[in-house]
Amino acid sequence: MKRATRVAGWLYDRAGIAPLHRFIREHKIPPGVGRTRKGWFYVFGPALLFVFLLQVVTGTALALHYIPSPVHAWDSLQHLNAEVAWGGFVRGLHFFGASAMVVLVFAHMARVFLTGSYKYPRELNWISGVVLLYLVMAMAFTGQLLRWDEDGVSTVAVAASIAARTPVLGEPLRELILRGDSIGGGTLTAFYALHVIVLPLLIFAVIGIHIYLVLRNGVSEPPEAGRPVDPRTYRSWYRKHRTEGGSTYWPDAAGREMIFVAVVYTIIFVSALVFGPQGPGPPPDPAALEAIPDPDWFFLWYYSLIWYKPPVLDELVLLWLPLLLVPVLLALPVAFGAGERAPSRRPWAVFLVAGSFTIWLTLTAVGMRPYWVPDFETRPPDAAVVAEAPPDARLGSQVFFQRGCQYCHAVLGSGGSYGPDLTRTALRLPPEEITVRIIMGIGNMPAYQGVLSTQEIEVMLAYLRWAAEAAETDGIGGR
Ligand code: HEC
Structure with missing residues (x-):
């Protein structure tokens, strides 16, 4: 104990800790x-x-x-x-x-x-x-x-x-x-x-x-x-x-x-x-x-x-x-x-x-x-729903999934919502316009020029057209 006091005293003296110590104890607060x-x-x-x-x-x-x-x-x-x-x-x-x-x-x-x-x-x-x-x-x-x-x-x-x-x-x-x-x-x-x-x-x-x-x-x-x-x-x-x-x-x-x-x-x-x-x-x-x-x-x-x-x-x-x-x-x-x-x-x-x-x-x-952000967890569209589609549209739904479009876009109720829901897009936009958007990109939508073949785009267009009609007649999915 005595030694501790002596060490402290030495430190107080040499390093001037005493004023600091006193300062903390005595500093006034309102x-x-x-x-x-x-x-x-x-x-x-x-x-x-x-x-x-x-x-x-x-x-x-x-x-x-x-x-x-x-x-x-x-x-x-x-x-x-x-x-x-x-x-x-x-x-x-x-x-x-x-x-x-x-x-x-x-x-x-x-x-x-x-x-x-x-x-x-x-x-x-x-x-x-x-x-x-x-x-x-x-x-x-x-x-x-x-x-x-x-x-x-x-x-x-x-x-x-x-x-x-x-x-x-x-x-x-x-x-x-x-x-x-x-x-x-x-x-x-x-x-x-x-x-x-x-x-x-x-x-x-x-x-x-x-x-x-x-x-x-x-x-x-x-x-x-x-x-x-x-x-x-x-x-x-x-x-x-x-x-x-x-x-x-x-x-x-x-x-x-x-x-x-x-x-x-x-x-x-x-x-x-x-x-x-x-x-x-x-x-x-x-x-x-x-x-x-x-x-x-x-x-x-x-x-x-x-x-x-x-x-x-x-x-x-x-x-x-x-x-x-x-x-x-x-x-x-x-x-x-x-x-x-x-x-x-x-x-x-x-x-x-x-x-x-x-x-x-x-x-x-x-x-x-x-x-x-794109939702990388989305599942492919419901098989039962797509089963009713004609073959090219069905193929389109697969391309849409494999190419990662559904990370950002929902169709018929499945997919991310970073980009707009595409269920009814085919009713609003003619196929050429949709193609332009896919190829050239728009806003935060990436451009797919050189990434997608013409065929892939064709079948996706068929898919979107079919989805729009299905949504209209059955009232499923989409806005
Ligand atoms: C990284 C996310 C992302 C991916 C992946 C993506 N898109 Fe998009 N897409 C968007 C966004 C965001 C918009 C809206 C752009 C804007 O209007 O500013 C958009 C817009 C569109 C539009 C126009 C919709 C409209 O109503 O005007 C179409 C069509 C489209 N995307 C199709 C596709 C297709 C097909 C794919 C797959 C090849 C795809 N997108 C992949 C984000 C994405």
Whole structure:
């Protein structure tokens, strides 16, 4: 015991841990952040820090085995999954840790926004937080490509083609993302460097600034309706408020933060144990007709938006929305730096958060439904139904199935719904027009020129014609 005290004393003296230790114990927090129910809203930020540390540890462990080259990346992950002790588990931790970071970063942001904590004097806390938000999303995005499977590669391919639409800078931007004309070794190396060196260093630096600012300006007190922020008096009022009714960071706030961190860690560890690592999925296929990404869940909402928006909104959704979001987020604390903080006095703020969350949830749910991507699980049309068709139409139904049309199109009630239901198309379009659409492709429909023989198209036309008539007379399937 005595020796322990001596070692501690030595460390206190040489490393100056005493002030830090005292600081944590004595740092004042305003009333309401300590042991009240409202204090629970303040745990997301600290939890982010701890999950980030978990990501650093698991990420470092993974980097020891991962090979960042298109030829070896996928195999090295399989190797990690199957042969390295705890490899799959650590990959699971890293994936669910990433998921937790995305959830927490938005929860933290929503809390800060709802309690108006971005207002004077904490504008820079918010701005550094926005930078962290983008850095975290950039980590999630670059990490996805490192898996080097079909989904990761096509997700980045789509992102690059979106970036290419930026006015003036489009093409250079695309080449900057891909480090060349198309996704390849250069892209992977660049994403790897970003993911393991550049972005983590930036995150460390900005977290440092962010925490410094929290300490300098103090934790925001829980808002109260009718107590607006007035920049002229706020600081002196806050100091008094904190001294009079406040408590200390340790153990009041720190204690519950530890509880929350333990809960988050438990969820991550259990998820990694139960669900294991994420992928890698099938390796990328350069010959794939059409790259249809199935991104990690944190980007699903955006890709749902891409596929579902009407074409006239292309520019708006793909370009202006993400571009304008940055200045809007950065300008927020400057534009609304004073005034009421309480959510009850800022209904539009509550509405904005609730609205964004609902839209996000809807888009994610829509993205998770199999039909927004081709449905590779569809079965051939019901044999009993097709049995009544004339021979060429029956043959057509087989071609339709073998050629994968039913991944995207339903006919007579079976098939995916990525593309329109084709049951009654033959009533609406003459055969030549249908042929043109199949050969040339249209919108998100791939072109089949040179893929299908004339004969195959003929029998499919017969099939569609028969299906339309059958649907009309028997009222089965279709719209
Ligand atoms: C990757 C998914 C996908 C596959 C596979 C696919 N299609 Fe399509 N198809 C679409 C989409 C999406 C549209 C709607 C395009 C648009 O209007 O923007 C479409 C449109 C069509 C249309 C026009 C429908 C109309 O009402 O205008 C026809 C006909 C058609 N497809 C036939 C086929 C045939 C035949 C095959 C198989 C050789 C096939 N498609 C394979 C996605 C697909």
